[in-house]
Amino acid sequence: MKSCGLIVEYNPFHFGHQYHLKQSKEASGADCMIAVMSGNFLQRGEPAIIDKWHRTQIALSQGVDIVLELPYVFAVQNSDLFAKGAVFTLHEIGIDTICFGSEQGDITPFMKAYDHLNSQQEYYKESLHHFLNLGYSFPEASRHAYKAIGLSEDSIDLTQPNNILGFSYTKTILDYNLPIAPMTIQRTKSGYHDETITHKIASATSIRKSILKQQEMTQEAEGALPPSSIDKLREYGHKANGWHYWDRYFPLLHYKLTTLSPEEIRTFHGVEEGLEFRLKHTIKEATTFEEWMNLLKTKRYTWTRLQRTITHILTNTKKEELRPLHELERVPYVRLLGMSETGRKYIKEQKKKMNVPILTNMQSGEHEFVTIEERSVDAYFSCLPMVQRKSLRKREIGPPVMPHM
Amino acid sequence: MKSCGLIVEYNPFHFGHQYHLKQSKEASGADCMIAVMSGNFLQRGEPAIIDKWHRTQIALSQGVDIVLELPYVFAVQNSDLFAKGAVFTLHEIGIDTICFGSEQGDITPFMKAYDHLNSQQEYYKESLHHFLNLGYSFPEASRHAYKAIGLSEDSIDLTQPNNILGFSYTKTILDYNLPIAPMTIQRTKSGYHDETITHKIASATSIRKSILKQQEMTQEAEGALPPSSIDKLREYGHKANGWHYWDRYFPLLHYKLTTLSPEEIRTFHGVEEGLEFRLKHTIKEATTFEEWMNLLKTKRYTWTRLQRTITHILTNTKKEELRPLHELERVPYVRLLGMSETGRKYIKEQKKKMNVPILTNMQSGEHEFVTIEERSVDAYFSCLPMVQRKSLRKREIGPPVMPHM
Structure with missing residues (x-):
């Protein structure tokens, strides 16, 4: 069976995702x-x-x-580590192609950018440090x-979030020499950060904002x-007494x-350079999250970086726990969240060739990443009333989703 | 001015306290x-x-x-450390007498018990370890x-909570040879643990339970x-959107x-012998505090001991922070929560003779106990909605209560 890998968040799944x-x-x-995901x-x-x-x-359903599952340790990271976790996971399950969305819909400029950056690596690093x-x-x-370093005109714009991610996927494949063909298709017209819904293809951000x-x-x-996206959003909102934000x-x-x-806060991943005091x-001064973020942000710390750090604080994730990520040569396991009948057949076919276990529930794994994953699940549900918290938390130890089986 | 010290919690202040x-x-x-307090x-x-x-x-008002203020580090402790903090604090401000409530209302049996225990200390310790x-x-x-060790009939019953506390006060005074006269007055008839209100003098426990x-x-x-107790309970309940429990x-x-x-949980004061795993x-199984306590308690861990440990977890209080308490020869400061006109005159008189500072607000102190105190205040208000949390928290840095001044 020929397989194609996608790297997604589906937060929530919209027509743009369907198109992709x-x-x-x-x-x-x-x-x-x-x-x-x-x-x-x-x-x-x-x-x-x-x-x-x-x-x-x-x-x-789509x-x-x-x-x-993209493990938590990779999911809440800059594009390089995010890409590493995602591409490595897809590689373990033996995909042939990775297909991501981009503005141009052409893989050539990504390859060109990779070559150029490789040849200018030292100068790029120097410049980066200079500006940091x-x-x-x-x-x-x-x-x-x-x-x-003068990325040429026919190369990609590496300041666009989607291009940065696409470039990171390409870079991971090429850096590690993986037998995967990178592909890209053109995104439909809607900026990643659009905040108003003007047409059927809307960004996930604007959809969340509206809801x-x-x-x-x-x-x-x-x-x-x-x-099905509308149904599941409704269904979950009902079960959880609201949505997560x-x-x-x-x-x-x-x-x-x-x-x-402050000493304890300093141990969390992302807390550097005295951020613990800030x-x-x-937080003492703020009454809402947004108020807090506005007090917190500086030229140096982007909103996204701060939010990632805050996520690690919420999930109690320490610097020392994430240190091994950089040296990792393969993901320790692949966790299955769900599969169709086709998916089941594919897995049956691949299983014998795989080098890492497929986890079908959390109890089957004892890796440190599983411990962190479970903690992130507890943290995720911690904003819910106790009854909802307990009942939704239970799903985590259940089997993968298998519709019509 | 002649002064008398009382050791209280007033949770809430009732007619029994008024009588005392x-x-x-x-x-x-x-x-x-x-x-x-x-x-x-x-x-x-x-x-x-x-x-x-x-x-x-x-x-x-009464x-x-x-x-x-009895500092947090002493307040949530077994009777010996609680008494040490309370008696030391009263000693620093120069009181002549400490008067506590007891079943008999006679100080002699407390003194006798002290002498007897002192003479049998080795055997007592041995027996204690044996039963532990x-x-x-x-x-x-x-x-x-x-x-x-055979405490005689005319001695006190050291299994009664109030007698244990009274004995600990007496013991602290005598152990440290403090120039304080211990006194006791007979408590009015109401068991410490009474859970129903049958007469005007009711236990604080039964009053809280009812409310x-x-x-x-x-x-x-x-x-x-x-x-005034009724008024303030109402007023606070209104301000805080409910009472604390x-x-x-x-x-x-x-x-x-x-x-x-588990390794992090083990660092909290009171978490011993694998309690972190328990x-x-x-807590994963429970949906309410009481449910949890019922799952948690064992023959070895009393409800009170568990609650103290849970308090230290809530306030993030570590073993290492409380280790210095045992060696302490005096309290590092005396914190003033409020005073009457008479109180003001008394303090003016005493101030020159005192060996430790009187803190009139938290910002005036930089002792480690002050840091812990502030943290306990944040933890205390953490159950309130954000607006109430912020407004009530502010009071902590204000001046002492001084009515009609």
Whole structure:
């Protein structure tokens, strides 16, 4: 069976995702579509609006054959580590192609950018440090460094979030010499950061914003979502007494940061250069998450970086726990969140060739990443009332989603 | 000015406390009544039903002249350390007498018990260890040890909570040879643990139970409380959107214990002998605090001991932070929560003779105990909605309560 890998968050699954899925299947000619999906916390340092199980159900209903979990340790990271975890996971399950969305829909400029960057690596690093030392945030500094090494006109714009991710996927494949063909299809017209819904293809950000603002499903959101996505969003909101967003976690974060010492806060992944004092000081002044973020952010710390750090604080994730990621040569396991009948056949075929175990529930794994994963699940549900917290938490130890089996 | 010290929690102040205050003043012939009062967390490991500031206001309105804070580090401890902190604090401010309530109302049997225990100390310790090794809880083991050394009939019953505390006060005075006269007055008839209100003098436990069950002021409670106590309970309940009790903290404790590792939980004061695993394991199963406690308790761990440990977990108090308490020869400061005009004059008189500073607000102190105190305040208010949390927390840095000045 020919397989194609997608790297997704589906937060929530919308028509843009549907388009990407369909185009990728066509372009790759794959029989089996495999998505590696972030669990309950996402790359930009946010809780997913609904949990991984409901997002898996939607993905399967839309034609994804296998949903694998991107472990928390990779999911809430900068693009390089995120890509490493995602590509490695897809590689272990033996995919032939990875297909990602990009502005141009052509893989050549990604390859060119890779070659150019490789030949200019030393100068790029130097420039990057230079701009970081001037107090720029990482994205800003790297934008300037790219300019400095002169990425050509027919190369990609590496300041665009989607291009950065696509480039990181390509880079991981080429750096590790993996037998995977990188592919890209053109994204439909909607900026990643769009905050208003103007047409059927809307960004996930604008859809979440619309729903969360009204605290109910809106017409605008419904117009951009396939029916199963609407159903599952409703269903989850009902079960969990609402959706997940930072404001619901703010009281917990306030409790945690006011009662921990600066020395303890310093142990969390992402807390550097005295940020522990700033975190403690600013949270005392704020009453909402947004108020806090506005007090917290500086030129140096982007909103995304701060949110990632806050996610690690919420999930109690320490620097020392994530240190081994950089040296990792393969993911320690592949966790199956759900599969279709096609997916089941594919896995049966692949299983014998695989070098790492497939986990079908959390109890079957004893890796340190599993411990961190479980903790992140507890943290995710911690904003819910006790009864909902307990009942939704139980799903985590259940079997993968298998519709119609 | 002649002064008399009382050791109190006033949770809440009731007619029994009024009686004790009045009788102590008469018996001691003191001009100035000085109470050392637990702050927001109490000796039996519970949050105070209303905060220290409202309890201070009540105390002053009832005739107490000075309210000093018993630092958190002493307040949530077994009777020996609790007594040490309380007696040392009163000693620093120069009191002449300490007057506590007891069943007999006679100090002689306390003195006798002290002498007897002193002469039998080795045997007592041996017996205590023997019974602890058999798996008894500390109170149970010490009850058996007292029996073993044969405390005479005209001595006190050291299995009664109030007698244990009274004995610890006496012991502290005599052990450290302090120039304080221990006195006791007979308590009015109401068992410490009474859970139903049958007459005007009711236990604080039964009053809290009645109010918390109904979530409003009840007739039974009103019958046992002086008007200022009723007013302040109402006022605080209004300000804080309810009163404080363990159930309101359960979601936070659940979050904390599910996301901390056993190794981290082991660092909290009171977590011994593998209790970290039991804490983590049982909290997953429970939906309310009481459910949890019932899963948690064993023959070895009394409810009170567990509650104290849970308080230290909530306030993030570590073993290493409380280790210095045993060697302490004096309290590092005396914190003033409130004073009457008489109290002010008394303090003016005493101030020059004192060996430690009087803190009139938290910002004036930089001792490690102050840091712990602040943390305990943050933990105390952490069960409230953000707006109430922020506004009530502010009071902590304000000046002492001074009515009519």
